[in-house]
Amino acid sequence: MQRYHPTEITIAYLGYDDKVQTYQISQLYTMDTDGSNKQAIELNLNRSISSIHWDKDGQGLYFMYDDKGNTKIGHTTLDGETSVVANNVGGTTVARPYGGGSFSVSENGTIAYNETTPYYPAELATTSRNQNERTKLTGLNDALLDYRELGQVEEIWYEASVDGRQIQGWIVKPPNFDPDKKYPLIVENHGGPISNYGDRFSPEIQLYASAGYVVFYPNPRGSTGYGEEFGNLLYHDYPGNDYHDVMDGVETMLEKGYIDEDNLFVTGGSAGGTMTSWMxxxxxQFDAAAVIKPVMNWISKTLTADNYYGYANYRYPGQPWENFEEYWENSPVSLVGNIETPTMVMVGTDDLRTPPSEAKQLYSALKVRDIETAYVEMPGASHFIANRPSQLIDKVNNIIAWFERYRTDK
Structure with a gap:
């Protein structure tokens, strides 16, 4: 990203000095066009930033970042003085409540961006750096959502039993929720694991709620938007204490009094599938599980997937053949002899990130052990298994159908 002045051109860019760890936040730098005069702009945010744009005067930059499950647009001067310009950016990620969205800056300083809440997907909104108001320009989904009752979304925080850290999560309750009744619970684990869920629209989670389930989705340690140290807690420990963070959330949900402890279910995709199989x-404790596009074996995953370069040393010490024991001990397949939970496994046939061979290891092991299981392949689907609406509906329908087989409160 370049800043134009009559006498100079400055390039702004993102990067970091690689420490060889699981998670590092991106830094903002400037330099001259010949590569000289490199300078880091210290933002003091302790958050990864993206999508940088020069402001209209060339004296500062706009950027996006995630903070505690909410995507924001920020601004910084070249001296590192930051401010929040807009909240609730996103709504462009299909299915689950991940971050996303984009923004642009006009010549007069007006900022146009995607805005979302848990109750509507991306709409177009505008704001500016120098005013605290925003204008929502579109209501593209009003014709549908005005005639639907969505599940109410509630933010919660709870204490991690491991070390007392505060863990953030969200609850979605079924439409027409009655606090005097008991409801089945679905725990939805996010992928990544270097990513985050948040207060964003999610058709997938709303569909689970509409089927009569309370849905809980947490951001355990390793999630982004809470600083580099929190995100890097999975370094050489994944899956690890993030498991306890999720289970602490389950106990918090049970304490609320409206969860039926005899109808507990768990699912998640990618790293969320890995966590589900680990759980x-x-x-x-769970009555059924749906493991979606998981990593089951870090040795085979590292040597077959399209992002093999991100594991040796960054996730676990050494290459798989140099550190077989640690790769194996952190692989969910090492625990498959313990599994008694009926477990459905799902993967896309064209998935290069978590290839079908990973999912088949879980399915085959459960078949050998006579544990109730099912294997679902999504034809033509990549790792983004719900890329098309039909794939999203198939995914949700299969998960709900599997859970309904083991639900006892009907």
Missing amino acids: VGKTD
């Missing part, structure tokens, strides 16, 4: 290998 049922650690506890028999």
Whole structure:
């Protein structure tokens, strides 16, 4: 990104000095066009930033970042003085409540961006750096959402039993929720694991709620938007204490009084599928599980997937053949002998990130052990398994159908 002045051109860019760890936040730098005069702009945010744009005067930059499950647009001067310009950016990610969205800056300083809440997907909104008001320009989904009752979304914080850290999560309750009744619970684990869920629209989670489930989705340690140290807690420990963070959230949900402890279910995709398979290998508390596009074996995953370069040393010490024991001990397949939970496994046939061979390891092991299981392939789907609306509906329908087989409160 370049800043134009009559006498100079300055380039702004993002990067970091690689420490060889699981998670590092991106830094903002400037330099001259010949590569000289490199300078880091210290933002003091302790958050990764993206999508940098020069402001209209060339004296500062706009950027996006995630903070505690909410995507924001910020501004910084070249001296590192930051301010928040807009909240609730996103709504462009299909299915689950991940971050996303984009923004642009006009010549007069007006900022146009995607805005979302848990109750509507991306709409177009405008704001500016020098005013605290925003204008929502579109209501593209009003014709549908005005005639639907969505599940109410509630933010919660709870204490991690491991070290007392505060863990953030969200609850979605079924439409027409009655606090005097008991509801089945679905725990939805996010992927990444270097990513985050938040207060964003999610058709997938709303569909689970509409089927009569309370849905809980947490941001355990390793999630982004809470600083580099929190995100890097999975370094050489994944899956690790993030499992306890999720289970602490389950206990918090049970304490609320409206969850039926005899109808507990768990699912998640990618790293969320890895966590789901790890959870049922650690506890028999859940009545059924749906493991979506998981990593089951870090040795085979590292040597077959399209992002093999991100694991050796960054995730675990050494290459798989140099550190077989640690790769194996952190692989959910090492726990498959403990699993008693009926478990459905799902993957896209064209998934290069978590290839079908990973999912088949879980399915085959459960078949050998006579544990109730099912294997679902999504034809033509990549790792983004719900890329098309039909794939999203198939995914949700299969998960709900599997859970309904083991739900006992009907």
